[in-house]
Amino acid sequence: METIVFYGFATTAVGSALLLVSMRNIARALFLFFIVLFSVAGLYLFALADFVAITQILIYVGGVLVLLLFAFMLSNKELLQQLHSGTSHFFALPVWQALLIAASFLAILVYTAIQGGTDEPAWITASKMAGTAIHPTDNTVEQIGLQIMTQYLLPFEVVSVLLMMALIGAAHLTRKEETP
Amino acid sequence: MITLTHFLVVGACLFSTGLYAVLSRRNALLVLVGIELMINAAIVNLVAFGRYDKSLYGGQVFALFAIVLAAAAVAVALAIILNVYKFYKSVNPEDISNLKD
Numbered sequence: 001m002e003t004i005v006f007y008g009f010a011t012t013a014v015g016s017a018l019l020l021v022s023m024r025n026i027a028r029a030l031f032l033f034f035i036v037l038f039s040v041a042g043l044y045l046f047a048l049a050d051f052v053a054i055t056q057i058l059i060y061v062g063g064v065l066v067l068l069l070f071a072f073m074l075s076n077k078e079l080l081q082q083l084h085s086g087t088s089h090f091f092a093l094p095v096w097q098a099l100l101i102a103a104s105f106l107a108i109l110v111y112t113a114i115q116g117g118t119d120e121p122a123w124i125t126a127s128k129m130a131g132t133a134i135h136p137t138d139n140t141v142e143q144i145g146l147q148i149m150t151q152y153l154l155p156f157e158v159v160s161v162l163l164m165m166a167l168i169g170a171a172h173l174t175r176k177e178e179t180p
Numbered sequence: 181m182i183t184l185t186h187f188l189v190v191g192a193c194l195f196s197t198g199l200y201a202v203l204s205r206r207n208a209l210l211v212l213v214g215i216e217l218m219i220n221a222a223i224v225n226l227v228a229f230g231r232y233d234k235s236l237y238g239g240q241v242f243a244l245f246a247i248v249l250a251a252a253a254v255a256v257a258l259a260i261i262l263n264v265y266k267f268y269k270s271v272n273p274e275d276i277s278n279l280k281d
Contacts, residue, residue: 026209047182047224059248063251071261075262102203109188113189167255170258
């Protein structure tokens with residue numbers, strides 16, 4: 001049962017991603033990206049990362065996707081025209097060089113993943129033996145909060161400084177130029 | 181219990197799709213979406229390996245950091261794209277050929 005639901009989420013994610021990159025209409029592609037993000041959040045749940053899944057939905061769907069839609073509508077004058085005539089060119093012209101590079105990357109990555117499945121790293125085997133893998137009944141949110149405030153305090157502070165730099169940079173880039 | 185290989189293969193598929201989008205699309209917004217797909221594939225791998233690390237929760241914590249960094253990158257990139265659109269009236273990366281005005 002668990003495997004069937006996992007395959008459902010995985011095929012939704014990969015299928016929508018493939019449709020996304022082959023679609024000519026940008027508005028539809030962005031809404032397909034919404035579906036991809038939701039199904040990837042579902043995949044996180046199967047790795048027992050419930051907090052990461054919720055964060056994905058909050059930040060990506062609530063923040064990033066709305067920003068992308070705003071930018072699309074601000075940068076495209078022919079929005080309505082594209083929405084009407086989008087069906088005539090359903091698939092964009094495939095660029096064979098890009099397809100070749102992506103396919104070879106896929107082959108290498110899948111080969112490595114399958115090799116890694118038969119010959120898994122020692123620390124994973126040790127974790128399976130000792131039973132220290134995360135269980136579905138564990139309280140992960142409490143543990144993540146503790147770890148961020150103790151073990152990972154330095155990366156947390158670095159990320160906060162970087163977020164402020166990004167905020168100042170984005171505000172500086174979009175401000176109105178003063179005419180001299 | 182889903183094995184690690186399943187997650188790695190799904191992550192590989194998402195990564196190659198994002199790579200194809202980055203290389204082939206003629207719209208800066210969709211290139212950005214491709215980069216986001218690649219970041220998501222990386223986060224899938226982090227989370228899948230993080231399941232075996234109960235003492236430190238390294239995978240999940242760094243997945244959270246990666247999500248935050250991706251959101252910051254999108255905000256700055258969209259600011260740049262909107263500025264470029266104001267200047268060139270186009271979001272096609274091939275039309276943008278001058279470094280300085």
